[in-house]
Amino acid sequence: MGVTIVDIAKVVGVSYTTVSRALNNKKGVSSEMRDKIVKISAEMGYQPNTLARGLVSNSSKTIGLIIPDIMNPFFPKIARGVEDAASEKGYTVFLSNSNWDVEKEKECINSLVSNRVDGIIINPNSTGDLVKLRDLKMPVVYVNTKFTEKDVCFINIDNVSGAKVATQHLIDIGYKRIGFVGGTVKSYSNNKRLESYIDTLENNNIKVDRDIIVNSKFDTEVAYLETKKMLKIENPPDAIFAANDIIALGVMHAVSEQGLKIPEEFGIIGFDDISEAKLPQIQLTTMSLPKYLMGKKAFELLLEQMENDSINTAQYTIKPKLIERNTTKKRK
Amino acid sequence: MGVTIVDIAKVVGVSYTTVSRALNNKKGVSSEMRDKIVKISAEMGYQPNTLARGLVSNSSKTIGLIIPDIMNPFFPKIARGVEDAASEKGYTVFLSNSNWDVEKEKECINSLVSNRVDGIIINPNSTGDLVKLRDLKMPVVYVNTKFTEKDVCFINIDNVSGAKVATQHLIDIGYKRIGFVGGTVKSYSNNKRLESYIDTLENNNIKVDRDIIVNSKFDTEVAYLETKKMLKIENPPDAIFAANDIIALGVMHAVSEQGLKIPEEFGIIGFDDISEAKLPQIQLTTMSLPKYLMGKKAFELLLEQMENDSINTAQYTIKPKLIERNTTKKRK
DNA sequence: CTGAAAGCGCTAACAG
DNA sequence: CTGTTAGCGCTTTCAG
Secondary structure, eight states: OOHHHHHHHHTTOOOOOHHHHHHTOSSSSSSSHHHHHHHHHTTTTTOOHHHHHHHHHHHOOOEHHHHHHHTTTTHHHHHHHHHHHHHHTTTTEEEETTTTHHHHHHHHHHHHHHOOOSSSEESOSGGGHHHHHHHOOOOOOESSOOOOOOTOOOEEEHHHHHOOOOOOOOOHOOOSEEEEEOOOOTTTHHHHHHHHHHHHHHHOOOOGGGGGGGEOSSSSHHHHHHHHHTTTSSOOOOOEEEEEEHHHHHHHHHHHEEEEEEETTEEEEEOEEEOGGGGGTTEEEEOOOOOOOOHHHHHHHHHHHHHHSSSOEEEEOOOEEEEEOOOOOOOO | OOOOHHHHHHHHSSSSHHHHHHHTOOSSSHHHHHHHHHHHHHHTTOOOHHHHHHHSOOSSSSSEEESOOTTSSHHHHHHHHHHHHHHHHTOEEEEEEEEEEEHHHHHHHHHHHHHTTTTTEOOOOSHHHHHHHHTTOOOEEEEEEEOOTTTTOEEEOOOOHHHHHHHHHHHHOOOOOOEEEOOOTOOOOHHHHHHHHHHHHHTTOOOGGGGGGGEEEEEHHHHHHHHHHHHHHSSSSEEEEEEHHHHHHHHHHHHHHOOOOOTTOOOOEEEEGGGGGTTTOOEEEEEEEOHHHHHHHHHHHHHHHHTTTOOOOOOOEEEOEEEEEETOOOOO
């Protein structure tokens, strides 16, 4: 098949150990010999067999990245951040989609373990079931989840602060009746955002009204339908905090269809700042997250664990940043 | 580290060869013994070491996927199609971003070769430099490229047919002066689309006017600027065929800003049908591509090559389908 | 049906 | 500075 160090050794006329040393920049080879070996192996088109290397060194120089779905606009930037940081350090990354499914997630983990990845970055679907990863004693970085345990490493989003800023923004610029359209109640981040929305209203002495709070699904179409219903009630909202941008898009649709002018008559704020949000035709005000950097950071934290062979307990919490675009505006 | 077949063999009280046979469903083990081994290895949490397996069997059960950029909305669906098909067949996929860069692309390939992937699916940046892949005698499926050689396997887009249908659509529904806003002239698909646009105009006895043809970049912002300029000329277009949806988004922006009503006063058609195109606020008429299926198909073709260990010369060309939304409309 | 032994390509002691 | 040897975990002959 490919060229091996044995082939090179034969050509150069040394033992294959010497070739290995030369190619790995280990001491114990004369520099002339090293140059010669490097030159010849390049000529022969040698590519190290990382499988063999990994078998003996117990390190494959690969990592696994498990996300729910790369087709969901939230994830590609994170994935790219991870990949860029990893490839810079000589790591190759396995990408797996868990498809929001706990079973599939387990399969992904098993597959990565079989491939002897050096570490895993995961945006989990359930926090409970992931004890398995701890048993593995495999370096892991969690993204978009929080653990109370002090010995797990994660990069979480500050949902509380984000939702607070978003809600307060709507209040500050003069919207009077602020509703909430959320995703599934099973989602950790959705619930945090809802709680914080409620707290913020209360802190501003605004009555919380369950009629203008709805939890549905992280889906534009469903959000559209739910919002449509909400706009038909007796005392409808004049602004909505959407639990994420996917939902905000559906809200926008329903609101414009109702003939309400955004942002003059109706304010909308989302969460995540997906690429759709900045389109000229959308211009959604939203809470922005440094997704690419989160991916990069996740790899850095993983690398630290992998290199030090010790559990790094770094726990990051990212504060989302308000991006004012054209779906909210100060009212007179 | 992990449990090995030797560990299992000791517990069961057989040789590790027998364990290997049992776990791999090879003949030569009594069914009671097989059951016992399977049961115990599950209890012990055994995960096969694919590195070791790959080293001897010369097949890693992994493939590489090289795309320009997972953050570009065109690619995630393809990637997901590949991943789903692969994982169904027990393959794990390495994802690499070449970042539209030929050097980086080479690095990706080398890295995948080192990891001894069984095959590669690649959306190449340059067709010229890929002879390297052929030397490797590695199964390869190209996506979004065409080769005249009969012995390379690819899934290409029928740019000629797509651009023809798009242009003809604008003509048929009554737009009179149809311009073209393209991406980089270096792009194979861009040029094919432009050529076919010109041919279609000529076949309809419409004069081709270079003043309303521009090639810029596959970038919404740049397309916006170019279109703005084009709308200012003496005899501006009343419709534009955009080389892809990213560009069409910029065209839309410029046209609305100019105060022209879409689709009544101005028609726009794109290419690719990225997720943005179907947003209620956008509703872009475009040429749709089955991106997910293309990914799936790419893996199937690769699998055939990997299993038969022979070059499969299947060459697919996908015809894009017209999706009429709200940026084009029959004129009276 | 089962076991012993060789070897995949490489790294890491251990000698010289 | 260089070579010899063992062995990573597994599959695959070859014997029994």
